Amino acid sequence: MEYRILPHGGEKISVIGLGSAGMHNADDAEIERTVDEAVDAGVNHFDFIPSEAAPLAAMGRALGRHRDQVHVQVHIGALYASGAYGWTTAAEPAIAEFEQRLKALGTDYADFGFIHCIDEDADLDRVMNGGIWDYAQARKADGTIRHLAFSTHNLHIARRLLATDAFDLAMFSLNPLYDYTDESEYGRGEAGDRMALLCEFERASVGVSVMKPFAGGQLLDAAQSPFGRALTRTQCIQYALDKPGVLTVLPGVHGLADLHDLLSYFDATPAEHDYSALAAMAPQSREARCVYCNHCQPCPAGLQIGLVNKYYDLARVGDALAEEHYRNLEKHAGDCVSCGHCDKRCPFGVAQSTRMAEIAAYFSA
Ligand code: SF4
Ligand code: SF4
Structure with a gap:
């Protein structure tokens, strides 16, 4: 495993973490084994927000077993009242669910307490003025939340939140499909502005945990990819890890097979890490911009x-x-x-x- 350092705090974060969006496809025993095997492989960063309520108990049990070895992203604003993932800016249910997630982990703290998935100004206003923001700050002050964090797909919202100077981590959607096409509502913003935002995260010493690195699987399937060709998981992970500010990539896994696929990133050859094939897929009209891929190496003068x-x-x-x-x-x-x-x-x-x-x-x- 490779690790990167959280700028505010100094924690070592594994470059590959685990999202839980697909975990409902596994039974409880497999969910627990997936977490156990991930921790054994050195994965220490987990997002605790499955797309259905079913995996919450097994994930909580497994993460709780490794509580001192892992960092968990716990969100204020996710809801599971209906049995499926839901979302709210209302303080009371958001806070109740957050505290329930801590109980599921058998713990009294969240490594990262998230202002969850805010993409619109009106929603952010409700979070800031309706009780969630006050609660998050109070829990940060009493140590229940070790680091404040936020998730968004919207560059403008990210900048509003960055301006508060209160955050240590941001979860942001990042992949070639969102950067080079307008095909998804999650990939908001022009490529140059998206790259500028990543630079702003790094300048502000706010780490980035990457969500949707495979664009929900679209990039892995030539039939679904707007490029007409597929990229591999390793290429997408490398693409994200090369970007400024990025500490960790958190693909949603469905169970053990997905975990094993992800971990093969570390056994891949340099040629398998090379995502420069993307250049032939991305629209040629875009401004030529260095994406730091290092495909042009080696430089005879020794420059990196x-x-x-x-x-x-x-x-x-x-x-x-x-x-x-x-x-x-x-x-x-x-x-x-x-x-x-x-x-x-x-x-x-x-x-x-x-x-x-x-x-x-x-x-x-
Ligand atoms: S100049 Fe080199 S590092 Fe930059 S995009 Fe081109 S090949 Fe990649
Ligand atoms: S010496 Fe200059 S032009 Fe030649 S490969 Fe290195 S950076 Fe490029």
């Missing part, structure tokens, strides 16, 4: 091309830490000898040698 570009994008939105990381690199954009290798290799059409000159000028200014 993806990393140089990522730090540059972050520095330009005011991330001082990224600027420091850039300066600590062994090779800098000014070391580029304009050989043109990366220009020829980049499937996304980035004129990287020109961009290296731009980056060098920026950092020397």
Whole structure:
């Protein structure tokens, strides 16, 4: 397992976590084994919000057994009164359900207490003024919630919540389908603005946990994918993990077979991690933009091309830490000898040698 560090708090978060949206497809014994095996494999980040109520007890039991080893995302605003997942901005039922989830975990704290799935201004206003926000802050103050977090698909809402300066983690939908097409209501915002938001998360030291990394499975199936071709789970996970601010990717699993598929990410070859095939699928009309995939490596001058570009994008939105990381690199954009290798290799059409000159000028200014 690989881990990344939560900027506010310093916890080590596994780069692959587990979502529970499909867990109702497994029986209780398999649910518990899935959690146990995931923990044995080093997975320590779990989202506790299945799409039906049925798996809640078994998940709670299994996560509770490993309570000190795992971080659990517990949401304020999810409801299971009808037996299926529901959603509310009303404080009373949201708070009752949140406290019920803690009981199911056999615990008195949530590692991450979530303002849950807010995509509209009016809903956010109700959360902020109707009791949920006050409750969340009070539980943060008394230690019931260790870190405040939020989930949204909406860039504007994410920015409103970021402006409160109160959050340590954001759950955001991220995958190539949402970035490169307008095919889903969950993929709101133009690709460049979505990337800018990720840079803003990183600048604000707010970690990102990724939901819907496979676009609900659409990207894994050529017949369903708007690109007409399928990507693999490993490619989608790598795509998300390469983005600024991202700490962990949480695919929803249906049980053990899905868990095993996810964990094969760590045995995959570099060629299997390479998602540059996406360039041939994404609309050519989009502006050429470095996605940090490193398909253009190796650079004969020894530059880490993806990393140089990522730090540059972050520095330009005011991330001082990224600027420091850039300066600590062994090779800098000014070391580029304009050989043109990366220009020829980049499937996304980035004129990287020109961009290296731009980056060098920026950092020397
Ligand atoms: S220049 Fe192109 S190939 Fe190289 S890291 Fe950026 S997007 Fe990938
Ligand atoms: S153009 Fe510059 S960055 Fe690109 S491969 Fe050549 S030396 Fe490396």
